[in-house]
Amino acid sequence: xxxxxxxxxxxxxxxxxxxxxxxxxxxxxxxxxxxxxxxxxxxxxxxxxxxxxxxxxxxxxxxxxxxxxxxxxxxxxxxxxxxxxxxxxxxxxxxxxxxxxxxxxxxxxxxxxxxxxxxxxxxxxxxxxxxxxxxxxxxxxxxxxxxxxxxxxxxxxxxxxxxxxxxxxxxxxxxxxxxxxxxxxxxxxxxxxxxxxxxxxxxxxxxxxxxxxxxxxxxxxxxxxxxxxxxxxxxxxxxxxxxxxxxxxxxxx
Amino acid sequence: xxxxxxxxxxxxxxxxxxxxxxxxxxxxxxxxxxxxxxxxxxxxxxxxxxxxxxxxxxxxxxxxxxxxxxxxxxxxxxxxxxxxxxxxxxxxxxxxxxxxxxxxxxxxxxxxxxxxxxxxxxxxxxxxxxxxxxxxxxxxxxxxxxxxxxxxxxxxxxxxxxxxxxxxxxxxxxxxxxxxxxxxxxxxxxxxxxxxxxxxxxxxxxxxxxxxxxxxxxxxxxxxxxxxxxxxxxxxxxxxxxxx
Numbered sequence: 001x002x003x004x005x006x007x008x009x010x011x012x013x014x015x016x017x018x019x020x021x022x023x024x025x026x027x028x029x030x031x032x033x034x035x036x037x038x039x040x041x042x043x044x045x046x047x048x049x050x051x052x053x054x055x056x057x058x059x060x061x062x063x064x065x066x067x068x069x070x071x072x073x074x075x076x077x078x079x080x081x082x083x084x085x086x087x088x089x090x091x092x093x094x095x096x097x098x099x100x101x102x103x104x105x106x107x108x109x110x111x112x113x114x115x116x117x118x119x120x121x122x123x124x125x126x127x128x129x130x131x132x133x134x135x136x137x138x139x140x141x142x143x144x145x146x147x148x149x150x151x152x153x154x155x156x157x158x159x160x161x162x163x164x165x166x167x168x169x170x171x172x173x174x175x176x177x178x179x180x181x182x183x184x185x186x187x188x189x190x191x192x193x194x195x196x197x198x199x200x201x202x203x204x205x206x207x208x209x210x211x212x213x214x215x216x217x218x219x220x221x222x223x224x225x226x227x228x229x230x231x232x233x234x235x236x237x238x239x240x241x242x243x244x245x246x247x248x249x250x251x252x253x
Numbered sequence: 254x255x256x257x258x259x260x261x262x263x264x265x266x267x268x269x270x271x272x273x274x275x276x277x278x279x280x281x282x283x284x285x286x287x288x289x290x291x292x293x294x295x296x297x298x299x300x301x302x303x304x305x306x307x308x309x310x311x312x313x314x315x316x317x318x319x320x321x322x323x324x325x326x327x328x329x330x331x332x333x334x335x336x337x338x339x340x341x342x343x344x345x346x347x348x349x350x351x352x353x354x355x356x357x358x359x360x361x362x363x364x365x366x367x368x369x370x371x372x373x374x375x376x377x378x379x380x381x382x383x384x385x386x387x388x389x390x391x392x393x394x395x396x397x398x399x400x401x402x403x404x405x406x407x408x409x410x411x412x413x414x415x416x417x418x419x420x421x422x423x424x425x426x427x428x429x430x431x432x433x434x435x436x437x438x439x440x441x442x443x444x445x446x447x448x449x450x451x452x453x454x455x456x457x458x459x460x461x462x463x464x465x466x467x468x469x470x471x472x473x474x475x476x477x478x479x480x481x482x483x484x485x486x487x488x489x490x491x492x493x494x495x496x497x
Contacts, residue, residue, distance in 0.1 A: 048401050073401040079394045083416040083495045092412075093402035126497035144402065 001026045002047065002148060002182060007055035008205075009042055016042050017053070018205035024197075026060075026147070029174060029181045031191035033234065034201030035241045040184045041076065043206065044150050047182070048073050059148065072141030072179075074151040078133050080125040086112075086136050087121040093144040111139040114173060131162040135169065142177065151183040155190070167193055171218060188234045192227060193220050198234060203241045210237050282465040291469035299454075300473055306449040307437055308477070310365060314372025315433045321373075322380035322429075323422065329381075330388025330418075331410060342381065350375040350436045354443055364447075368440040375436035376429035383425025387418025420493045427485040434478045451477075 002024040009017040016039040024030045034040050046053040049067040057064045059071070080089050087108050094104045112118050115135045125133055134154055141149060155163045167190060174181060185191050191198045198212040212234055216226055266284045273283040282290075294300040329335045353374050361367035391414050399409045441452025448457070451474050458466035 045397075050397050050400060067400055067403060069403060071401065073398070075394050075398060077392070077394045079392075079398045081395060081398070081413065081417070083419070085495075092399070092404075095412075096403045096408060124495040126495070140398075140402075 001058075001060050002180065003056075003058040003061070004047070005056040005058070007043070007046060007053050007057060009039070009046060009051065009053045015205035017046070018207045019055070020201075020207055022199060022208055024148075024180055024182055026180050027178050029183065029194060029196045031183045031185055031195035031198045032201055033185055033188055033191050033198060033238060034206055035203050035238065036186055038201055038204045038241070039206035040186075040201060041152050043201075044073075044152050044182070044184055047071070048150055069144065070147045072144065072146035072149045074134075074137050074141050074149065074154045076152045076154065076156060078125070078130070078137075078157070080133055080137055080140070082125050085122050085124055086117065086128070089125070089136055089140045090143050092140060097144060107143055111143060114176065115139050115169070129162075130158050131166055134158065134166060138170070138173070142173075142179070146179070148180045148182070151181065153184050153186070156185075156187075163190070168219065170194065188231055188238065189222065192216075192231050192234065193222060200234060200237045200241075209241070279462070280464045282468065287465050287468045287472070290463075290465040291472060294466070294469055294473075300469075303449055303451050303454045303470075304473060304477060306447070307441065307451045310368045310440075310450065311372055311430075311433050311437050313365070314369040314437075315376045315430055317369065317373045318376035318380050318429060318433070319426065322377045322425075323384050326381040326384025326425075327388050327410075327415070327418075330385045331414065336385075339385075342378070346378045346382075350432070351439050354440060357440075358443070363443065368437065368450075371436050371440040372433045376433040379428040379432060380422075380425045383421050383428070384418065387421030387425075388414050390421070391417045420489070420496055423485070423489045423492065427482065427489070430481055430485060431478065434474075434481065438474055 004020055004022050007017055007020045008015070020043060022030075032040055032043070042051060045051040047057055047064075048071055049064065050073075059068055064071075081092065084092065090108045090111055091104050094107060099107075108121065112121055115138070117132065117135060117139070120128065120132065125136070128136065137154070138149075138151075155166050158166065171194065183191075183194060188198075192214055195214055198214060199208055200210045200212070201207065202209045212230060214230060216224075216230075220227055269284050273281050273286075291300075325338075329338055350371055353371055357367045357370045361370055395413055395417060396409055399413045404412065437450075438452040438455075441450040442456050451470050455467045455470035455474075458464075458470065
């Protein structure tokens with residue numbers, strides 16, 4: 001479980017986050033949507049312990065400071081270590097934890113199974129497609145068995161087909177592993193397809209604007225009237241933020 | 254491709270032959286003449302002796318540059334405060350290695366140390382700046398990916414930064430070795446102690462007016478430099494298979 005209380009962040013003079021409070025229950029899939037550049041990534045990095053912040057972040061009720069082994073992170077970039085094979089990447093966190101060879105091999109084997117990557121363990125990242133690299137990145141984050149998975153627009157640079165396929169894969173893996181997932185996207189369709197709850201953030205400095213419960217049976221049909229109507233509502237909230245951003249831009253002139 | 258290269262070398266030799274015949278000067282010997290001299294130097298073992306001494310000098314200076322330049326470059330890339338050293342580095346770098354020769358002679362005489370020092374100067378800067386560049390250009394998200402997986406600073410340096418900078422470091426070694434080789438010959442032109450080395454060989458031949466020996470020596474210098482470059486490129490290919 002993740003709890004944020006009044007989390008704020010300023011870089012220099014620029015306020016990035018303003019009193020963000022939210023909580024994600026254990027096993028829940030939550031999406032954060034917000035206009036580009038609103039501070040979503042910063043928020044996620046604060047939770048991961050990669051940035052300093054004001055306010056309180058609790059993991060399972062305990063104040064979290066610095067890097068937390070209960071948290072796994074998937075980056076927006078293609079962030080696999082290019083000099084390690086698929087197996088080497090998956091093992092990275094386990095090596096840091098000095099796990100015995102046998103245990104590492106077992107974990108990697110089960111990850112290769114789970115992600116349908118058998119036969120690719122000795123491939124280097126540049127030999128994989130973008131979609132496969134993303135799968136390996138998720139597997140790497142899961143290798144140390146964290147409770148929470150933070151995902152920062154992981155599918156943003158992929159084509160629509162690969163993106164849809166990976167969304168389904170992610171749900172399948174979430175069903176099997178019961179991780180708590182906090183997933184950032186600016187793609188409302190993606191948020192509604194994946195999440196139990198969708199939080200809309202304001203433009204920078206980001207704060208929580210509105211929350212939506214997505215109470216639709218999975219696997220969701222992107223063309224169903226219910227899906228489309230939730231999507232519309234969220235888009236409306238989001239567009240308000242864009243409009244204000246533009247207005248403020250003109251005032252700035 | 255290969256036949257093209259052979260053809261180009263052939264044309265080069267023919268043009269040289271024609272020019273040599275037309276010029277008819279003992280300072281422009283024909284390729285055949287130079288080839289014979291080269292063969293004589295080779296078979297008498299003289300060429301090997303000179304080359305071995307030259308290579309030993311290069312190796313000494315180059316290894317010293319590696320031992321100092323590589324760690325310094327990595328540290329300067331890793332610790333922001335160390336990067337301030339680049340003020341000094343950037344001022345020293347434009348000074349040609351050959352401009353250090355007088356100082357090297359004053360400090361170390363005209364022997365082995367003096368030559369190794371010049372080579373050290375030549376190889377040091379490319380090794381340092383490529384290591385620095387490799388470390389500094391490691392994408393921040395790779396470092397953060399290591400951090401969230403629990404890696405400490407020293408684990409990040411050893412397990413992420415260094416392997417990720419490896420291609421850049423190797424590139425620095427290759428460039429450094431090339432420059433070291435060029436500096437060596439220049440350094441050997443100035444000193445006569447011991448009277449060995451490829452640079453010495455061609456300088457002595459000049460004093461004797463033996464253009465054929467000068468050219469044979471030059472060819473040896475070129476061939477060895479070329480071979481070293483190819484060998485390092487092959488090594489690079491083998492060691493950095495992970496690169497696209």
